[in-house]
Amino acid sequence: MTGGNERGVAGGARLPESDSTVDGRERRDRATTVVSRALADRDSAAFVHAGTDRDPGIRYSCPHPVTELTAVAYDGTAGEWLVRSAADAERGHPAERLASALADRGLEGTILTPPRVPHDAALYLEQAGFELASTDALERARGTKTAGEREAVATAQRAAGAGIRRAAAVLADATVVDGGLAIDASDGGPDPLTPARLRTAIDEAVVGAGAFPAGNTVVTPGSSADADAPLRPGDPIVLETAPRGPAGYYGGLARTLVVDGDGGRERRVHVGVTQSFRSARSMLTAGTESVTAVEADLEAEVRSFGFSDGDAIETRVAGVGLEPRERPVAGGDEIGPGTVVRLDVAARVNADSWIRIADVMAVTDEGERPDWLAAPSQSLSPTALLD
Structure with missing residues (x-):
């Protein structure tokens, strides 16, 4: 999936169309633009966030309703969003599975995350060999409303x-x-x-x-x-x-x-x-x-x-x-x-x-x-x- 295409998510969950799909595409396009710029400016491989439906960053970056612990990433090289959720049939923490997926894609180096990314998610990313650096890209994207x-x-x-x-x-x-x-x-x-x-x-x-x-x-x-x-x-x-x-x-x-x-x-x-x-x-x-x-x-x-x-x-x-x-x-x-x-x-x-x-x-x-x-x-x- 690239850009605003929300019908499928690489390597896992399928995002169902819902009453928020159109707006979800617009929000995702905005997030893609701002996050991509941050990755390029800081020579980073990907952006990752994790959290529950209480986290506004998770709700913003996922165009479908979030009801479980979810990890979301933007692969800057492929120009693609990935999502792993606790609701998936796969076992393990969503952030752990997402970290493995990024490593399997050959990504390495620095991963950008929001400053308030959960500690356990950060540990899974570091265990997969990534270095972490904080960014406010998602918050900046949310500053402009669709x-x-x-x-x-x-x-x-x-x-x-x-x-x-x-x-x-x-x-x-x-x-x-x-x-x-x-x-x-x-x-x-x-x-x-x-x-x-x-x-x-x-x-x-x-x-x-x-x-x-x-x-x-x-x-x-x-x-x-x-x-x-x-x-x-x-x-x-x-x-x-x-x-x-x-x-x-x-x-x-x-x-x-x-x-x-x-x-x-x-x-x-x-x-x-x-x-x-x-x-x-x-x-x-x-x-x-x-x-x-x-x-x-x-x-x-x-x-x-x-x-x-x-x-x-x-x-x-x-x-x-x-x-x-x-x-x-x-x-x-x-x-x-x-x-x-x-x-x-x-x-x-x-x-x-x-x-x-x-x-x-x-x-x-x-x-x-x-x-x-x-x-x-x-x-x-x-x-x-x-x-």
């Missing part, structure tokens, strides 16, 4: 939006009882609305939208109150969720909502934060920028609304895909056409509360405005998210 990957992120992001809107609906219907927010209980009486209850509401909506909360839902009350205490009117409540969609890709969304807010500083902070997203979008429309440059632009835009160096402002920009945070993630990584990134901005209102917003942006061709993926209203008002 159309199918972008839609998979958008699917997860729509589920995130469903969760945030459910929370907004709960907050919009809440009443104030003894200084705290309450919702109607099954017996008709008021029931305290706690962060845990609101988090459960978000997770239920995420599941209802076909995604998995993945333990990434957080509700941060805008006060120093105990986490089990009722949420309070007038406090900024930060809602964050990063669900995993059915294809294994993540979304990432954060909103800050206030019930019966009185404006003031929270309003000014909110305006600065929301405007920073518009500024970053314009910046990336003009051309490719580094993570550091976009983070700096987000902060500068917030500060332009009258905030001093002493005012706490936090910005984070990172790719999103098979992991909640992936390439581009380091300061020097570039954000350009084909990247999908999460922009996260937070600014302090007072000692106990923040205004925080996070959205996912897909960067298309240079000169075109990047797309926000399934982004609900950024308003502080819960009712605004229900329109």
Whole structure:
């Protein structure tokens, strides 16, 4: 098998066609291009990785669903991918069998592997006579998304939006009882609305939208109150969720909502934060920028609304895909056409509360405005998210 031909795999497992075949071919072509360049630049014989379905690198480089321990290699000389799986009828560790297959092909010298290749897999490769060197080629390949990957992120992001809107609906219907927010209980009486209850509401909506909360839902009350205490009117409540969609890709969304807010500083902070997203979008429309440059632009835009160096402002920009945070993630990584990134901005209102917003942006061709993926209203008002 060479290039994007996914119907057969040399020397073993046959990759069945599935609903992800087309996208799998595109991903494999991307991986082939980046890995081949790394092998040529470092005069190496092959690239090898091993792991389970929990490893995003394995899921990315295998165009079929992975359910068992799997070892995958790219033979740079033959221009061919090889796969060995624990599900195969052959006995032995997949990495051991793959190492033997590479040696039988006459390959020798250096093998490139991801830095986090399992220790036992590394030992099998060394026992077969290869020297190992680490590469981030696969992570770099994953930094540019195919159309199918972008839609998979958008699917997860729509589920995130469903969760945030459910929370907004709960907050919009809440009443104030003894200084705290309450919702109607099954017996008709008021029931305290706690962060845990609101988090459960978000997770239920995420599941209802076909995604998995993945333990990434957080509700941060805008006060120093105990986490089990009722949420309070007038406090900024930060809602964050990063669900995993059915294809294994993540979304990432954060909103800050206030019930019966009185404006003031929270309003000014909110305006600065929301405007920073518009500024970053314009910046990336003009051309490719580094993570550091976009983070700096987000902060500068917030500060332009009258905030001093002493005012706490936090910005984070990172790719999103098979992991909640992936390439581009380091300061020097570039954000350009084909990247999908999460922009996260937070600014302090007072000692106990923040205004925080996070959205996912897909960067298309240079000169075109990047797309926000399934982004609900950024308003502080819960009712605004229900329109």
